[in-house]
Amino acid sequence: MKQEYDQSNILDCPIADVQQIIHGKWAMVVIFYLRDSTLRFGELSRKMPQVTQANLTKELRALEKFGLVHREVYKVVPPKVEYSLTDIGQRFIPVIEALETWAIDYKNTGHVTQ
């Protein structure tokens, strides 16, 4: 039988909490693309062709649930849905920027992913 443990207080380490929110494979990439502008579902989807619509929807729903992304539905035909970062979502941008800096550094020092 699987052992029970309290996922809400994994460690006295704030990083572990973040992991709860940003564990999706495409979570940070979505935030990356939304940082400058509001995007429609199709626009986002075209920027991330490797992600299926189903998975993109799941990721967006997760980010919405955790309050990082706002979903605005327009009652028009054809349907129009726009995604944008919330306030706390915007405050995540410095993390993305630090990550970008590091990624470039990583490549420039001869490291390779995979």
Added chain:
Amino acid sequence: MKQEYDQSNILDCPIADVQQIIHGKWAMVVIFYLRDSTLRFGELSRKMPQVTQANLTKELRALEKFGLVHREVYKVVPPKVEYSLTDIGQRFIPVIEALETWAIDYKNTGHVTQ
């Protein structure tokens, strides 16, 4: 049959590359604990009681493989193994710090994980 695709060039988005490296559940937590000092395996293990030894080993091997963590083995009895951040590993610390700042912000604005 599963379709082949090039994982090394997923998107023209540097964040996607980082995801290749930092996808382990405990990767960032390990870096968090190693940022100030070199730690022995047992010390690290005690700081992260939720992680089994097997998984901690796996994560450390992965981080070593990607060049973020250095593993120093002392040929003594009993065995002594020390882990520390490499140069490129140290340069990841700003990301961790940005993440910490955000995590605190996230909680202070009434958000909850889970």
Added chain:
DNA sequence: CCGTATCCAGAGAGATACTG
């Protein structure tokens, strides 16, 4: 003390087809 070797279960990522 610091691991390795197995095994298993579940989450999640992908493919595909369909709908208001």
Added chain:
DNA sequence: CAGTATCTCTCTGGATACGG
């Protein structure tokens, strides 16, 4: 246009036991 609905399948995290 912007999703659902399924189904599969891999990955990896967790449990447990053993080894130099």
